[in-house]
């Protein structure tokens with residue numbers, strides 16, 4: 001057990017440490033996330049219907065917190081994919097570490113990227129939206145942890161399913177944009193159901209990013225109440241995604 | 257658990273990649289504490305075998321036991337014993353040399369403080385220290401190979417595997433590696449070296465296996481393998497005397513297969529040349545032929561390699577040599 005935890009820690013540390021090396025990626029990501037807040041919020045603030053969105057700046061900055069966490073945790077997929085293509089995973093497989101520790105360490109490494117990167121946006125929300133109470137803070141932390149773990153695991157499972165660079169990028173982009181657009185980050189579900197009647201609004205509501213954004217909106221005090229299903233669904237998503245990803249990644253790693 | 261005198265026991269090992277049969281029914285035992293050489297042309301299945309020993313690949317059928325532990329069923333245990341320097345260096349392209357090795361040291365069990373000094377020692381020994389801040393993608397091919405060697409040097413595993421470690425590296429590094437290998441053996445490690453460098457194989461390996469098309473072509477010490485080439489040794493004797501006497505003397509020695517007589521020289525193709533040379537000389541002397549010069553040439557490991565992997569090529573070459581010697585006018 002001690003060996004397992006140590007291996008997990010080292011594998012996670014390896015991925016977290018490398019995160020800072022992609023300075024251009026980080027800068028671009030940060031610029032994009034901030035631009036989302038600035039452009040959407042400031043420009044649209046007076047154009048959108050106040051009945052639906054009382055304050056678009058607050059709405060967006062909580063939403064972007066979810067997007068930022070998602071994008072940074074998901075970024076681990078790019079490197080795991082690159083490793084698979086260059087057979088760096090052969091090195092990992094040869095190390096004196098249990099296979100499950102490799103997978104768990106990777107998931108945690110990606111999740112830590114999400115958590116570290118999100119700190120900037122937590123600060124933004126503290127400044128722009130409000131300061132959470134202790135219960136809210138706990139909910140924010142819990143959601144952030146599970147949400148970034150799920151997204152990291154999802155990214156890893158998706159890219160490891162092929163060695164083909166084009167397929168990897170396609171899968172990654174497909175999942176990324178699907179999750180990105182089928183969320184309530186940019187528009188609340190009331191607006192979405194107005195525009196797209198039918199099941200789409202419901203799907204969007206239960207999507208993992210939407211659920212995380214909702215907890216954040218309540219946590220920082222933008223919403224007064226929280227859907228009682230929000231936290232259980234965050235938990236459920238994490239359990240499902242982690243289980244499936246652990247299975248896929250360990251299988252894909254040692255396919256040969 | 258199997259008997260532990262075998263460091264590695266390969267049993268009916270088959271490995272297929274799709275339709276490609278990389279290894280086709282290999283049986284081989286590598287003894288504890290020996291330096292074992294794995295030879296074979298490109299694509300003969302050396303790397304595949306080594307990677308399966310290191311639990312990177314899974315056997316398609318058969319099994320491999322490392323210190324009695326099965327790679328298919330006890331991978332976690334096997335990995336505790338094995339360290340491998342890959343043929344193709346493998347690392348994340350943005351990590352620096354120092355980071356890579358420091359992390360490696362931690363994973364193979366060093367504490368944080370011990371890791372630093374172990375890494376520095378290994379890097380200095382292989383002349384890597386000056387490159388420590390370079391990212392992997394900036395390193396030359398040779399430096400990348402040194403990184404692989406450094407990993408094993410730091411790890412000091414019970415079973416150390418080097419997959420073509422000296423391809424691309426300079427002479428100084430080659431000697432440093434050979435020192436490392438001998439040192440590991442001194443400490444009780446078993447070492448497997450895949451190589452295409454015959455000089456290296458002859459110099460450091462105690463036993464050799466020659467693989468050919470996924471199968472075992474030959475197995476034994478360098479001496480044994482050389483002796484197994486029929487007519488592999490060349491004994492050349494310069495004499496003064498009658499040609500007929502020489503022919504009669506040589507025909508009394510059944511172990512001399514092919515021979516050539518020309519310009520008062522006897523050139524015989526046989527095995528265990530050193531011993532046979534003495535016999536030939538005493539026969540000739542007692543027949544009244546005066547022996548003036550003796551030269552014994554044993555086959556090189558190149559010859560061994562050719563013989564066990566492409567014997568036809570070697571025989572053709574020999575025939576050319578024979579024809580030229582016997583009937584120079586025929587050309």
Ligand SMILES: Nc1ncnc2c1ncn2[C@@H]1O[C@H](COP(=O)(O)OP(=O)(O)O)[C@@H](O)[C@H]1O
Pocket residue numbers: 256273276277278279296297298299300301302303304305
């Ligand atoms: N990962 C792989 N996927 C498909 N074929 C492979 C793979 N690894 C090796 N092979 C094939 O298996 C055969 C043996 O290769 P290898 O073990 O690398 O030989 P060697 O190390 O002796 O040069 C070759 O035909 C090679 O193309």
Ligand SMILES: [Mg+2]
Pocket residue numbers: 299302303304343419420
């Ligand atoms: Mg090879």
